Amino acid sequence: MAAEAFFLPAAGGQRYCLFHPAAGNAPRGLGTHVTTCGVVVHVHPWAEEMNKSRRMAALQSRALAAAGFAVLQIDLHGCGDSSGDFAEASWDSWIADVQAAAGWLETRHGGAPLILWGHRAGCLLATAAAAAMNTPCRFLFWQPPASGKLLLQQFLRLRAAAEMQAGDSKAAMDRVKRDLAEGRAVDIAGYALPATLAQGLERATLEPPVAATSVGWLEVGSGQDPTQVPALLPASLPRIEAWRAAGHTVHASAVRGPSFWQTQEIEDAPLLIDATVAVAALL
Amino acid sequence: MTVQADVLRVLDDVLSLGGRSASFTAATPLLGAIPELDSMAVVTLITTLEERLGIIVDDDDIDGDTFASVGSLVGFVQAKLGG
Numbered sequence: 001m002a003a004e005a006f007f008l009p010a011a012g013g014q015r016y017c018l019f020h021p022a023a024g025n026a027p028r029g030l031g032t033h034v035t036t037c038g039v040v041v042h043v044h045p046w047a048e049e050m051n052k053s054r055r056m057a058a059l060q061s062r063a064l065a066a067a068g069f070a071v072l073q074i075d076l077h078g079c080g081d082s083s084g085d086f087a088e089a090s091w092d093s094w095i096a097d098v099q100a101a102a103g104w105l106e107t108r109h110g111g112a113p114l115i116l117w118g119h120r121a122g123c124l125l126a127t128a129a130a131a132a133m134n135t136p137c138r139f140l141f142w143q144p145p146a147s148g149k150l151l152l153q154q155f156l157r158l159r160a161a162a163e164m165q166a167g168d169s170k171a172a173m174d175r176v177k178r179d180l181a182e183g184r185a186v187d188i189a190g191y192a193l194p195a196t197l198a199q200g201l202e203r204a205t206l207e208p209p210v211a212a213t214s215v216g217w218l219e220v221g222s223g224q225d226p227t228q229v230p231a232l233l234p235a236s237l238p239r240i241e242a243w244r245a246a247g248h249t250v251h252a253s254a255v256r257g258p259s260f261w262q263t264q265e266i267e268d269a270p271l272l273i274d275a276t277v278a279v280a281a282l283l
Numbered sequence: 284m285t286v287q288a289d290v291l292r293v294l295d296d297v298l299s300l301g302g303r304s305a306s307f308t309a310a311t312p313l314l315g316a317i318p319e320l321d322s323m324a325v326v327t328l329i330t331t332l333e334e335r336l337g338i339i340v341d342d343d344d345i346d347g348d349t350f351a352s353v354g355s356l357v358g359f360v361q362a363k364l365g366g
Contacts (some may be wrong), residue, residue, distance in 0.1 A: 048323060153342075154330050160345040161322035165315060169345050189323065221335075222296055233334055258296060262327040264319045265299040 003061075007131040010076065010100055011093060013083025016075040017101065018058075020065035038113040038142065039069035039105040040140070042120030043076075043098055043129075045261055046201070047086075047155060047191055050072055050079060053119055053261040060273050067277045070109055071117075074101040078126075087192035089187055091128075091200020098129035106135065115283055117276075120261060124148050124204040131209060140216040140276065141206075143261070146235045148204030206239060207241045213248040220257035220269050230254045251279050263277035286364065287357045289336060294353075295328045309354030314347060323351060338363035 004021070007014035022036040042057055044050045061071040075082040076097045078089035102114055115138045118126035123144035130137040145151050156176055163172040176186045183195045217240060221230030232240070232254045240252050256267030287309070295304040298319040313320055320328075328350075329340050338360060349359045 040315075062306065154326055155327045157329065157342065157345060158322050160342060161325035164322070164325065164347045164350065167347060169347075170343055173342050173345070222292070234337060235334070259327070259331065262323075262330070263297065263299050264324055267299065 003065075008100060008104060010077070010082075012077065012088065015077065015083070015097055015100070016081035016264050018059045018061070018073040020071040022068050022070040022072075023066045024068070033152070036070045036112050038070075038108055038115050038138075038237070038283070040064055040069050040071040040111050040115045040117050040280070041098060041101045041126075042071060042073040042107065043116060043118040044079070045120035045122050045153070046079075048189060049120055049261040052263070052266065055082075056260050056269060056272070057119070057223070058089055059268065060276055063273050063277050064280060067281070069115070069280060070105065070112070072096070072101050072105050081221075085192065086197075087194050090196045091125075091195070091204065094125055094200075095128045095132060098125055099133055102133060102135065102172060105236050108242060113138060115280065117142070119143065120145055121148065121151055121204075123206055124201075126152075127207050127209065128204060131207065136141070136211055136213060137209070138214050138216075140280060140283070141218065142276075143219050143240075143259075144206050144217065144236070147206075148241070150200040150203050152198055155188060155193070159186070161187070208243050208246040210272045212247040212249075214283045215251065216276070216283055217241060217250055217252035218272060218275055218279060219254040220259060220272050222258070225269075226256075228258055238254065251282055253279075286361050287353070290332070290353070290357050290360055293328065293331050293335060298324055299330055307353050311354065312351045313352055313356065314350040320350070326366065332360060336364065338361060 004019045005019055008017050045053055061073055064071050077093040078084040078086045098221050114135055117140040118128035123141045126139055159176050160169040160173040161253040163169045179186045180198050185192050185194045219232055240250050243250050255271040255275045257272050258267040260267045260269055291304040291307055333340055
């Protein structure tokens, strides 16, 4: 079934959304819908990782829709085709966007189980949005980062790497950190990163919700032996245990595939698509 | 030798070299010689080395000399691995 593109009104303008209706789910009578397996909000990664993962996000959304899930992709404030510049976005405006996307699905498919599907920084946003909502949420995580602080550090390193051939890496990195600490935006890799956004990301953690829920935790990797299933990242194991200890059901696995959100070329990870559909059915 | 194999595998994956790294030796120049190795790729390379090999790279380590050649990068990783 064809996806519907539309703009969702939001603070400071509108957000570009792409809705993938669940397969076999034609409108009935007075605009009511047959129950879906669940509704899914896609929460994209940040900065360049979002651009690199756009193709996989679209492929996955279609695969989930074909499997009976209604999926809504939203471009967060200042990202993609939504209004505003990256420089105007804040961590809180992104959390509000995820809530608005979940609210739109609730209006359309009231009562269907809600899954927040985050990728990288999107995982951190998903848990933050869930904490701010009254609706129970399940989660699907793609390569959840150890912390927002680590993601920010990786992004700031782009500046150091860009200055490397000029031999000015250390000074450039120090300048960027000082500017952010003093509340000034910094320009990195074509993004004007506002200090408020940097601070929000830096504080973000993958915080388990209070109410017990279920989580699909998926990673892609390429282990030493191409015939073996790759292992989860060592850094993920204690965090998965922490979620389980907090009473959540975590379906965690790794599949073979490229780190498509950062590879030089746009790449596909078909095994991740299959694994995601399979785990979504368990949530 | 195994460290070099690990580093080459990461290089190939991150830069989408499609197996071209098989012909690389310690003397193969990287920074400025491989067009795919832009600043984005350098950061991804560092992140991937950290994740896969369990090393921690300091921001101060991000230096042109480290990424000059396969040999300098392997030497850097070996030093981080403690031998």
